[in-house]
Amino acid sequence: MNRLKYILIMFIEGIVYYLIFIKNITIPCLFKLLVKIPCPGCGLTRAFKSILDLKLINAIKYNILSIPLFIFLIISNILFIIDIIKKNNKSSIFIKRITKHYKLLLLLLLITEIINIYHHV
Numbered sequence: 001m002n003r004l005k006y007i008l009i010m011f012i013e014g015i016v017y018y019l020i021f022i023k024n025i026t027i028p029c030l031f032k033l034l035v036k037i038p039c040p041g042c043g044l045t046r047a048f049k050s051i052l053d054l055k056l057i058n059a060i061k062y063n064i065l066s067i068p069l070f071i072f073l074i075i076s077n078i079l080f081i082i083d084i085i086k087k088n089n090k091s092s093i094f095i096k097r098i099t100k101h102y103k104l105l106l107l108l109l110l111i112t113e114i115i116n117i118y119h120h121v
Contacts, residue, residue, distance in 0.1 A: 003087060006080045007020070013077070015112040020045055021052070038116040061119075065094065065112050 019025045031039035040063075047066030050059035059066045079091035098104070 002089060002092075003084055005090065006084050010077065010080055010084075019051065038113075040065070040112040040116065042116050063112065064115055065108060 020027070027045070029039055029042050032042060033036075037085070043062035044066055047059040047062035048070060050062060051066060051070050055085050056067065059070075074089055083089060083091050091101065
């Protein structure tokens, strides 16, 4: 069952990657549309595009959490692939270790939210 879950996650990620980065489809931020302030994730698409173009300073300007989040996604996807091939559960262990620090993650999201509000992403 886990193997099917990982394949499904990677398939959805592939579709999102294709639509955003290849077809240049923009997705409006629903939070920003409803509340009129940027969310902690605002600027991530532009930041990820900057990372892929190796413009890391621009990525940080768009969203300060973009580089750590990008690295997290790369590691998670590599572990997903390993899990699919070897039929083990390393990605779940990795994600559980990261989410153990939820208070730090929430603090980082709050800091990012404040930066995004005053930076006008």
